[in-house]
Amino acid sequence: MLKRTALYEDHSQAGGKLVEFAGWEMPLYYTSILEEHHAVRTQSGLFDISHMGQIQIRGAGAKSWLNGMVTNNLDRLKPGLAHYTLLCNDQGGVIDDLYIYQTAPETYWLVVNASRFEADLDWMLKHRPADGQGVQIESLRGRYGAIAWQGPKAVDFIDQLVEEVAGGGGPKPNPSALKKNELGEFRFAATPIWIARTGYTGEDGFEILAADGILPAVWKQCLALGKSLVRPVGLGARDTLRTEAGYPLYGHELTEQITPVEAGLSWCVGFDKPVFIGRERLLQQRADGVPRKAIAFKMKEKCPPPRPGYGLFAPGTTAPAIGTVTSGTQSPSLGAGIGLGLVPPALGKTGTQLELEIRGKKYPLEVVSKPIYKK
Amino acid sequence: MESNVPQNLKYAKSHEWLLIEGATATVGITDHAQHELTDIVFVELPAMGRQLTAGEACAVVESVKTASDIYTPAAGEVCEVNAALAGNPGLINTDPYGQGWLFKLKLAPAETGQGLLAAAAYRSQIGS
Numbered sequence: 001m002l003k004r005t006a007l008y009e010d011h012s013q014a015g016g017k018l019v020e021f022a023g024w025e026m027p028l029y030y031t032s033i034l035e036e037h038h039a040v041r042t043q044s045g046l047f048d049i050s051h052m053g054q055i056q057i058r059g060a061g062a063k064s065w066l067n068g069m070v071t072n073n074l075d076r077l078k079p080g081l082a083h084y085t086l087l088c089n090d091q092g093g094v095i096d097d098l099y100i101y102q103t104a105p106e107t108y109w110l111v112v113n114a115s116r117f118e119a120d121l122d123w124m125l126k127h128r129p130a131d132g133q134g135v136q137i138e139s140l141r142g143r144y145g146a147i148a149w150q151g152p153k154a155v156d157f158i159d160q161l162v163e164e165v166a167g168g169g170g171p172k173p174n175p176s177a178l179k180k181n182e183l184g185e186f187r188f189a190a191t192p193i194w195i196a197r198t199g200y201t202g203e204d205g206f207e208i209l210a211a212d213g214i215l216p217a218v219w220k221q222c223l224a225l226g227k228s229l230v231r232p233v234g235l236g237a238r239d240t241l242r243t244e245a246g247y248p249l250y251g252h253e254l255t256e257q258i259t260p261v262e263a264g265l266s267w268c269v270g271f272d273k274p275v276f277i278g279r280e281r282l283l284q285q286r287a288d289g290v291p292r293k294a295i296a297f298k299m300k301e302k303c304p305p306p307r308p309g310y311g312l313f314a315p316g317t318t319a320p321a322i323g324t325v326t327s328g329t330q331s332p333s334l335g336a337g338i339g340l341g342l343v344p345p346a347l348g349k350t351g352t353q354l355e356l357e358i359r360g361k362k363y364p365l366e367v368v369s370k371p372i373y374k375k
Numbered sequence: 376m377e378s379n380v381p382q383n384l385k386y387a388k389s390h391e392w393l394l395i396e397g398a399t400a401t402v403g404i405t406d407h408a409q410h411e412l413t414d415i416v417f418v419e420l421p422a423m424g425r426q427l428t429a430g431e432a433c434a435v436v437e438s439v440k441t442a443s444d445i446y447t448p449a450a451g452e453v454c455e456v457n458a459a460l461a462g463n464p465g466l467i468n469t470d471p472y473g474q475g476w477l478f479k480l481k482l483a484p485a486e487t488g489q490g491l492l493a494a495a496a497y498r499s500q501i502g503s
Contacts, residue, residue, distance in 0.1 A: 017413075032468075033439045034414045236413060236439060304417045305437050329439060330416040359419075359435070 005050035006145045006212040007219050014232055022114035024051040026235055033236035037332040040201055040241055044151030045233030046222050049207070050215065053117030054140035055110040055124070061134035062106050069127060069277060070100070071260055073270030077102045082181050082196050084268050086260050087112075087120060088278030092285070093256040094263065096120050097248060101183050101196055101209075109194070109209065111146065113250045127277075145215040149222055149230070150205030150241075157225040158195070158206050161218070162186035175206060188221075189214055200238065202245030202371050240329050243338060246296045246370030252308060252326045253294060253340055261285040262342070264294040264370075292323065293348045296370045299337035299356070303363040305330040306339040306356055313355040313362060314347065322347055325356065333373045337365075378407040378503045381472055385488045386497035387430075387448040392472065393488050400449055400488070403476040404436065404467060407501045412438040415464045420456040420478055427451060427480065429490075434477055436467065449488050451480030 002025040011018060016027030027048065029036055039045050057066050067074040072085035082101040086094050096116040101109040112120045117139075124137055149158065158175040163186070175195040178184060183196035191214050199205040210218050223230060239249070248254050253263055260269050261282055269282055299306065306328025311321030328339030339356075347354065352367040384392040390408035394401040409415065417437040427433050427447045434445035456478045460466060467475035492500065 017410075028440075029413060032414050034416075034465075240439060304419065304435070304442065305439075307442065330437075332439075 003051070005048055006215040007048045007050060007147075010216055010219055011048065011232070016232070016234060019235075021235055022051060024114055026051055027232070029234040029236045030232050033234070033240065034332050036231065036233040036237040037240050039231050040151045040203055040233055040237060041333055042152070043229045043231075044149060044153040044205070044226055045201075045237070046219065046226075046230055047148040047150065047233050047238055048145070048219070049148050050145030050212075051114040052146060053110075053112040053114060053120065054144050054146070054209070055112065055121065056136075056138045056140060057108040057110065057124075058136045058138070059106055059134040061129065062108055062136075065129060065133070065135045066100075066108055067273060068275050069124065070098075071269040071276060071278065071282070072100075073273050074100070074102075074108075076270075079104055080182055080184060082183055082198055086254075086265060086268060087123065088260065088276075088282070089123075089256055090277060090281075092259040092261075092278035092281030094250075094254040094258055094260060095123055095256060097250055097254055097265075099198060101194065103183070103185065103194060111207075111209075116250055117141065143212055144209060145212050146210070147208045147215065147219055147222065148199055148201075148205060149208065150199045150201040150203050150233075151230075152204055153226065153229040154205045157222070157230070160225050161208075161221060162188055162193070162195070163190070178206075188218055193218065200245075200247055201241040202247070202373065203241075240332055243327050243329050243340065244331050244333055244371065244373035246340065246372050248294070248340070249327060258342075259285060259290070262290045262292055262294065290345060292342045293345045294326075295323075295341050295343055295348045295367045296372050297339055297341060297354070297356075297365045298331075298334070298368050298372060300364040300366055303337055303356075304358045306337045306358070306365075311357045312341055312343055313357060315353050315355050315364065321357070322354075331373060337363075338372045378405065378410065378501060379472070380405065380407075380494050380498045380501075380503060382494045384472070384494065385448065385491035386494070387446065387491055388500065389446050391445060391448045393448040393491060395449075395482070395488055398482055399454065400451065400480045400482055401476050402445075402447060402449070402478055402480065403471055404445065405497070405501075406471050407503065409468050409471045409475070412436065412441070412443060414439050415467045418460045418464045418467070418477070420460070421453045423453055423456065425453045427453065429486070436464075445477065447480070448491055449480060450483035450486045452483075453478055454481045455479040
């Protein structure tokens with residue numbers, strides 16, 4: 001039995017094409033992946049991201065314990081701020097990538113991949129201090145959902161979503177005043193909701209965390225406010241948008257066998273922290289180098305769309321593949337094949353010419369910097 | 376969503392349609408198939424003159440999400456391919472039985488599309 005989000009009825013009524021994703025019944029698209037992609041780049045789109053796992057870590061010992069679990073340094077956070085981070089195993093392999101929203105001095109709200117929710121929770125419970133030591137780990141699954149409102153027009157409407165509160169709401173008076181990675185507590189229908197200026201599309205936008213009970217009302221109100229400048233967007237466009245932005249997707253660019261240093265995510269590793277799981281291996285890789293590194297690429301001529309698993313080759317040789325495509329698609333914004341992959345570091349510099357093999361034929365590509373699509 | 380299944384065509388279980396007109400036939404994919412595939416962004420068509428046996432994989436239709444082999448529903452020689460698809464593969468989504476056709480065959484002797492499904496049978500296969 002597939003799990004359904006609080007917005008299932010809304011997706012059905014909107015004609016969403018529902019598919020299985022990580023055990024959830026989710027919309028792949030409503031009208032067309034391409035139309036929805038372009039809407040997010042030029043206007044705005046509304047995503048149901050309630051399938052993502054939400055976990056709260058609270059208590060006097062929350063910060064020091066959590067800081068030993070994740071790679072990024074929680075010293076960089078404060079209430080009202082969020083950041084991207086990774087959960088690694090002892091070998092530095094990535095268990096999951098996630099966002100941590102600090103909502104209060106001793107409260108961290110984690111949003112994790114749907115496919116990794118159980119693995120994350122198991123890992124954290126396994127490493128919980130024996131006596132608790134003031135650390136509470138609580139799953140919000142089945143009680144909280146989330147909506148992402150992404151695209152250049154979202155900022156024009158987001159303030160109308162929330163109620164004016166006497167004496168002000170959170171640290172910022174309006175959601176539109178939030179800067180990138182900032183969040184605040186606001187009110188909708190006399191109920192607290194949390195809005196952050198975060199997203200997974202490469203566009204400006206917001207992510208809204210709210211109780212399942214009011215989530216359908218929030219969804220409907222976003223659509224009512226944005227009118228022709230907002231539309232529901234499914235997982236299909238979510239994938240093409242994130243690929244153009246060069247963002248990793250767990251299971252593709254990140255696995256338990258790939259480290260943050262290999263994945264090009266050293267920027268979210270707090271090497272200055274004295275202790276965190278995976279630190280020794282990551283320090284060693286930073287000093288000694290890595291056997292492979294993540295790249296972004298763009299096809300140089302018309303060709304079939306790159307797909308995960310296709311081989312990457314040094315040009316003009318008959319040598320075996322030097323790397324692999326981890327994500328690939330036809331970029332709706334660029335009208336060209338694009339992708340992400342893993343190659344030896346010497347062949348991963350921006351501007352390097354490589355080839356991709358599709359059904360026995362090789363096509364030229366160039367290693368490019370991220371984001372692949374720049375406005 | 377209700378799929379369009381025209382009465383005058385024959386259908387393969389693998390979701391191709393066949394329109395026989397005398398000694399030649401036109402091949403495409405069904406409305407149901409294009410809807411399942413999602414937005415089509417690339418099409419690889421068989422070479423002109425290629426001899427095909429019924430059921431042979433001979434073309435590839437690629438959507439944003441995935442690549443799908445296309446199997447010819449009938450035997451024959453490829454005598455025309457839809458050149459418009461190179462520049463506008465989305466025609467398969469917008470007009471799967473018209474401008475989105477894939478290729479034409481000079482039918483092999485005695486090829487009548489036997490074994491293919493009539494519209495009603497295909498409709499029941501896709502539960503439409």
